[in-house]
Amino acid sequence: MTPNALDRLIALFCKLPGIGKKSAGRIVYHILDANPSFAETLSRELSGLHKAICRCSVCGGFTESNPAQKQVECIICSNPDRDHSVICVIESAQDMRVIEEGREFVGVYHVLGGLIAPLEGVDPENLSIGKLIARIHNANNQIKEIILALNPTIEGDTTALYLQKQLKDFPVEVTRLASGMPVGGNIEYIDKLTLSRSFRGRTRI
Template sequence: MATPVLPRSVQRLIDEFARLPGIGPKSASRLTFYLLRATDNQALDLSVALQELKERTRLCSVCFNITEDDPCPICEDEARDAHLVCVVEEPLDVLAIERSRAYGGRYHVLHGAISPVEGIGPEDLRVTELVQRVAQGQFTEIILATNPTLEGESTALYLQRRLAEYGVRMTRLARGLPVGGDLEYTDEITLGRALEGRQEV
């Protein structure tokens, strides 16, 4: 029987890091050995941060974004346009839109996208809650800001059909060419959408 190369506690941390998305065995090993060399305070700070993450965070009961306070600060902000709601797939999408400083309405976080391949249907997302919010009649526009992927497009199409009966204006984020990009390297779908969405100059 071979002798274990690493202490069990070290191997366990490597295994736990490797379970995280985007982190393979090599990255997991590097992170673990970094923490072994780090000061006790740095390693313990990470431990406390993880514990607080699980103990303090929850989903906002209104928009389902991640928050420590319920309702979240965005839902509580009376300066934001309560008649405008932006539907996104994940909490990270809220951060991306907020960084743009171009949006001042409310949000609804679905926590995923419809993906039959992965066994994710509308019932696995926060769709029912969105329909309930729209049915209350407070929104004049719904921005469907799902990702420009097959799953994101399917989710947006499903939401369009599901919400059509309420007569609320529905819009999608514009699609087009990235700033600084070259036409010759642009895929045909993006280029086609950029042509369809052209504007007066």
């Protein structure tokens, strides 16, 4: 009973992560009620997105495209002020955004492009692990630490274990982000696994 153009747009919004049928409807009616210039701007930015953004040739993160160069280095990899001896290994480019917002880490990144999940058909060969090893190899012992900033899930643990084995012959320290109770959390509501990790990872005060 609703116009086709509306239904088509709602169906497209439904494909985005975290947006169900109801939310998609609300969003599309909101756009329809708003100034048409908003829809035009959103349309223009979406259409230009893949042309404006490409992958960094070093870390695999997203960066602004440069038509003059085929191999682009991102703003972090090309920054001499960053600590290039510490590589933070992350699952996806989005994690880089989150870590950068924390302003804690000053090293460089390496995007794996996923986590090892044999049941979902993701094997080590599907990830940029070979590229990470080549990167460490080509750095001539300049890299001191590899921080594995992978989710504390089965896939994250598997990937961390695999990377640890692959990197054990290199003179680099392999570390992993601490897992335990989140700040502001409540022991009463914490799950057993997290509590167990908090105990095992306890620190002197």
